[in-house]
Amino acid sequence: MSELFVALTPANLLACFVGTVLGTIVGVLPGLGPAGAMALVLPLTIKLGPTAGLIMLAGIYYGAMYGGSTTSILINVPGEAASVVTTIDGYRLARKGRAGAALAVAAIASFVAGTFSVVALQLAAPMVARAALAFGPAEYFAFALLGLVLLANLTGGSRAKSLAMVLVGVMLSTVGMDPLGGTVRFTFDLAGAQAGLSFVAVTTGLFGVAEVLASMAEPVPAGAVPHVKFRELYPSREELRRSVPPMLRGTVLGFLVGLVPGPSATIASFVSYGVEKKVGKHRAELGTGAIEGVAGPEAANNAAAGGGMIPLLSLGLPFTPSTAVLLSGMMLMSVTPGPFLLRDHPSVFWGVIGSFYVGNVMLLLLNLPLVGVFARVATIPPRYLMPGVLVLCAVAAYSDNNNIFDVWVMVVAGIAGWAMRALDFGPAPLVLGLVLGPVLERSLLQALTIARGEISGLWASGPAAVMLAAAVVAFVAPGVAALVRRTATHRT
Amino acid sequence: MRRERWSAAALALLALAYLLAARRYPLDTLATPGPGIVPLVAGVALLGVAISLFVKTGRVGAPAVSFGPPTSRAGLADPATTHETGVAPIRPTDPTPQRVRRSPIVLAVALVLYAALLPRLGFIASSFALVVIASRLMGASGWWRPAALAAGVAAIGYLLFARWLGVPLP
Numbered sequence: 060m061s062e063l064f065v066a067l068t069p070a071n072l073l074a075c076f077v078g079t080v081l082g083t084i085v086g087v088l089p090g091l092g093p094a095g096a097m098a099l100v101l102p103l104t105i106k107l108g109p110t111a112g113l114i115m116l117a118g119i120y121y122g123a124m125y126g127g128s129t130t131s132i133l134i135n136v137p138g139e140a141a142s143v144v145t146t147i148d149g150y151r152l153a154r155k156g157r158a159g160a161a162l163a164v165a166a167i168a169s170f171v172a173g174t175f176s177v178v179a180l181q182l183a184a185p186m187v188a189r190a191a192l193a194f195g196p197a198e199y200f201a202f203a204l205l206g207l208v209l210l211a212n213l214t215g216g217s218r219a220k221s222l223a224m225v226l227v228g229v230m231l232s233t234v235g236m237d238p239l240g241g242t243v244r245f246t247f248d249l250a251g252a253q254a255g256l257s258f259v260a261v262t263t264g265l266f267g268v269a270e271v272l273a274s275m276a277e278p279v280p281a282g283a284v285p286h287v288k289f290r291e292l293y294p295s296r297e298e299l300r301r302s303v304p305p306m307l308r309g310t311v312l313g314f315l316v317g318l319v320p321g322p323s324a325t326i327a328s329f330v331s332y333g334v335e336k337k338v339g340k341h342r343a344e345l346g347t348g349a350i351e352g353v354a355g356p357e358a359a360n361n362a363a364a365g366g367g368m369i370p371l372l373s374l375g376l377p378f379t380p381s382t383a384v385l386l387s388g389m390m391l392m393s394v395t396p397g398p399f400l401l402r403d404h405p406s407v408f409w410g411v412i413g414s415f416y417v418g419n420v421m422l423l424l425l426n427l428p429l430v431g432v433f434a435r436v437a438t439i440p441p442r443y444l445m446p447g448v449l450v451l452c453a454v455a456a457y458s459d460n461n462n463i464f465d466v467w468v469m470v471v472a473g474i475a476g477w478a479m480r481a482l483d484f485g486p487a488p489l490v491l492g493l494v495l496g497p498v499l500e501r502s503l504l505q506a507l508t509i510a511r512g513e514i515s516g517l518w519a520s521g522p523a524a525v526m527l528a529a530a531v532v533a534f535v536a537p538g539v540a541a542l543v544r545r546t547a548t549h550r551t
Numbered sequence: 552m553r554r555e556r557w558s559a560a561a562l563a564l565l566a567l568a569y570l571l572a573a574r575r576y577p578l579d580t581l582a583t584p585g586p587g588i589v590p591l592v593a594g595v596a597l598l599g600v601a602i603s604l605f606v607k608t609g610r611v612g613a614p615a616v617s618f619g620p621p622t623s624r625a626g627l628a629d630p631a632t633t634h635e636t637g638v639a640p641i642r643p644t645d646p647t648p649q650r651v652r653r654s655p656i657v658l659a660v661a662l663v664l665y666a667a668l669l670p671r672l673g674f675i676a677s678s679f680a681l682v683v684i685a686s687r688l689m690g691a692s693g694w695w696r697p698a699a700l701a702a703g704v705a706a707i708g709y710l711l712f713a714r715w716l717g718v719p720l721p
Binding site for chain 1: 554555558562565569572573576580581582583584585586588589590593594596597600601603604607654655658659662663665666669670674678681682685686688689690691700701704705708711712715716718719720721
């Protein structure tokens with residue numbers, strides 16, 4: 060536990076600072092999201108070593124959640140998906156002249172929720188990790204499968220499309236050496252393909268290059284940013300009082316949603332807004348510029364970001380693109396996340412958790428005074444920013460294996476990702492299929508071998524049976540619900 | 552609607568091609584499972600999903616493709632905004648000129664050329680060219696600014712990655 064203070068060494072503080080600043084900038088900029096940005100700086104973080112490198116990556120992840128709200132409120136452009144809801148009341152508050160108050164409440168809500176979720180993470184992650192020590196291949200298979208099914212259900216848009224993308228991801232993960240026998244598959248004798256498709260190359264393509272291509276056809280946000288003076292940042296006592304209940308509700312809701320696979324931060328913010336619309340004291344004002352519409356969702360998306368770290372740190376299974384990048388960062392630094400992380404690398408585990416505390420304080424101190432600067436970053440014309448992003452993507456993809464094949468993978472992934480976006484296929488399920496594919500394959504084959512070929516071996520243990528049953532229910536339920544609805548409308 | 556059907560058909564074709572390529576990997580037995588099992592399961596499952604998508608999009612009243620704002624900023628689809636909150640966020644509107652709409656295709660071609668030329672021309676020259684082309688396509692005017700930007704990006708990229716991090720850039 061004393062390793063928590065690892066985060067306070069000068070090098071780690073600097074890594075945390077750089078990460079949170081980069082994250083805030085990424086959060087502010089429409090286009091590049093946290094997953095893409097984290098993949099871009101992976102080569103940099105490897106140089107820093109495991110603890111500092113992961114602290115920097117985590118800082119980007121948290122900072123993006125913070126920064127996303129700034130442009131939502133000031134110019135009605137959500138920096139990333141999790142702050143779309145904040146535009147509803149946040150921007151209307153800004154037009155009423157309460158931009159400063161909305162920004163301050165967003166920052167305070169993020170801080171409260173972020174801190175709560177770190178405390179919960181600190182308590183829960185070791186417990187889950189200890190329980191997970193008893194997990195065998197069958198349990199891992201069931202959990203990964205359940206995660207992917209839930210992910211397809213919750214990603215939004217068409218479920219069949221998300222499912223298709225998960226499967227494409229799993230298929231892409233079979234390129235290269237197979238996880239058990241060492242058979243080389245689907246390489247078509249291409250040089251560099253034996254190592255498989257680089258996760259960094261696919262991620263920089265799907266979340267970097269594809270965003271640049273998509274942003275070219277999009278309108279540029281208008282240049283005028285309202286100027287917010289420092290002394291305008293104080294919310295009134297009334298506004299603060301009204302923010303507290305939604306903030307607390309959003310925090311708890313967000314953390315719980317964060318434990319579920321899927322784009323949890325985005326979903327958490329919507330759920331929180333929905334709850335405020337139902338139970339909030341001033342619910343009638345929501346949608347016209349109510350402070351509750353900022354406090355709740357902003358707390359929820361930050362708490363969810365913390366909740367999402369639990370499956371990663373304690374089981375080694377990421378269920379969001381950002382935590383998947385964190386996972387691949389850990390792998391590159393030869394740190395295997397999962398039940399043994401706490402035992403084998405306590406300074407990494409506690410150092411990263413400690414950095415979340417430090418990062419939250421840094422973000423609060425950084426964001427309030429510098430809010431105007433960050434808002435202006437959003438109005439930098441893409442023509443000066445995006446070309447550089449393209450080159451960074453190429454370098455990040457190349458440096459993963461020092462291989463030109465990975466640059467090709469990135470270019471193809473980028474063009475495919477752009478087409479996917481136009482056709483409403485989300486890149487997140489594909490990336491997670493790619494990451495979890497080898498986990499699924501290895502655990503399935505190992506479980507079958509252990510059970511001497513009996514398929515029932517997959518659900519022989521209690522936890523595995525429960526998780527597989529849940530996966531089946533999650534797979535069937537939406538179809539059944541749609542069928543019931545259809546018969547009901549036919550009858551009326 | 553037609554685009555939806557085409558994308559479903561393309562997915563089905565992808566699944567078939569994958570299954571065809573997977574035939575050479577042995578399945579072996581369930582007790583000693585071979586490297587062909589997971590590809591077979593994944594390929595068949597994708598084929599099934601693609602067929603169901605194809606059938607669904609053929610039905611009358613199937614939802615049309617939306618070409619509005621991209622599904623997300625962070626790569627995650629936003630849950631139906633109006634449906635869940637009852638309030639639509641205000642979106643900036645700005646007519647997109649024809650030239651800008653065609654430029655992503657040109658940039659995509661430039662990226663393919665970049666990957667092809669990177670090993671021949673080296674990092675600095677090809678990155679310089681890519682940044683100039685990309686910033687021109689995104690609406691930068693003149694040649695001085697794009698060239699200065701490109702020189703800056705190439706130089707910083709080289710110093711940061713090749714010199715400091717020791718990445719053996721081509």
